[in-house]
Amino acid sequence: MLCPVCNGIRLLEAACSRCLGPLVDCGPERDLADPYAPYGPAAAVSSEALLGELQVEPVCIHRLYCTVCSCSSEAEVALVRQFPHP
Numbered sequence: 001m002l003c004p005v006c007n008g009i010r011l012l013e014a015a016c017s018r019c020l021g022p023l024v025d026c027g028p029e030r031d032l033a034d035p036y037a038p039y040g041p042a043a044a045v046s047s048e049a050l051l052g053e054l055q056v057e058p059v060c061i062h063r064l065y066c067t068v069c070s071c072s073s074e075a076e077v078a079l080v081r082q083f084p085h086p
Ligand SMILES: [Zn+2]
Pocket: 003, 004, 005, 006, 007, 027, 028, 060, 061, 062, 077
């Protein structure tokens, strides 16, 4: 399993929830904090994570930054199986 964004397979495109400006991908969050820490937008899934930690859907948490209003947010990128060679 790999993150398509970390591996350059696709771009992470998102709009700022405040100003709808383009968000810049600052890279995976997992290097910075515990991915299951209950904070921010990710808190919505934390209860499921606690119930079945072994069955957690593998995601890569990316930190996003808005260059317009300087707010930061997070996005969950679903991991994919390795792409077959074309
Ligand atoms: Zn990633």
